[in-house]
Amino acid sequence: MRQLFALMLVFALWFGAAPSASADSDVSGLLVPCRDSAAFAQRAKDSVSATAAERFQKYADAGLLCGRVDGLPHLIADGHLNHAGEFIIPGVLFLYLAGWLGWAGRNYLQTVHKDGTNEYKEIQIDVPVAIQSFIAALFWPLTFVKQILTGELQEDDSKITVSPR
Amino acid sequence: MSSAFLKYLSNAPVLAVLFTSLTLTVFILINSVYPDLLFLGQ
Numbered sequence: 767m768r769q770l771f772a773l774m775l776v777f778a779l780w781f782g783a784a785p786s787a788s789a790d791s792d793v794s795g796l797l798v799p800c801r802d803s804a805a806f807a808q809r810a811k812d813s814v815s816a817t818a819a820e821r822f823q824k825y826a827d828a829g830l831l832c833g834r835v836d837g838l839p840h841l842i843a844d845g846h847l848n849h850a851g852e853f854i855i856p857g858v859l860f861l862y863l864a865g866w867l868g869w870a871g872r873n874y875l876q877t878v879h880k881d882g883t884n885e886y887k888e889i890q891i892d893v894p895v896a897i898q899s900f901i902a903a904l905f906w907p908l909t910f911v912k913q914i915l916t917g918e919l920q921e922d923d924s925k926i927t928v929s930p931r
Numbered sequence: 932m933s934s935a936f937l938k939y940l941s942n943a944p945v946l947a948v949l950f951t952s953l954t955l956t957v958f959i960l961i962n963s964v965y966p967d968l969l970f971l972g973q
Contacts, residue, residue, distance in 0.1 A: 817966050817967075820966075820967075821966075821967060824967065824970060828970075851971035855971050856971060888943070889943055890938065890942060890943070891941050891946055892941070893941050893946075
């Protein structure tokens with residue numbers, strides 16, 4: 767019963783309380799394409815360097831939305847695929863890179879813990895082993911799925927200590 | 932390069948500073964020659 771009420775609450779909040787704020791429907795008119803924004807064009811004109819001017823042109827060509835009043839680009843993070851390059855792609859790229867770094871560190875620690883020189887090798891890095899760990903970690907999403915499915919990622923229940931009951 | 936110097940270079944904080952400095956330098960150099968490569972707008 768409690769779970770049913772919780773589910774009803776989730777539906778009510780999702781469809782009832784959360785307004786559908788879509789940048790594309792743009793009912794409020796707060797956001798306009800940057801190429802159509804006079805304030806944005808003024809900022810481009812006032813820019814000092816050639817790099818800045820090229821950047822303004824890139825933003826205009828890329829279909830970014832700008833504030834109607836401030837003329838500044840606003841990134842759309844609501845999941846619309848025509849604005850994927852603004853949040854979704856950089857977000858997924860960040861997760862891949864952060865996972866790569868973490869998995870490489872995990873690989874390195876597991877390798878050096880095998881031969882009993884772990885404390886020393888955590889301060890004095892074994893560079894060849896570290897480079898190998900980085901290369902092996904490039905395919906970390908696939909390795910992760912494999913290890914989850916084979917149970918390699920998790921420790922045995924019998925080896926987890928619990929406080930006396 | 933002497934093995935003592937290589938051992939010093941393999942020290943974790945030394946590697947950390949060197950690697951970070953090198954990465955940031957490469958990023959700055961690439962960005963100044965060919966700017967905004969990371970701009971992903973379509």
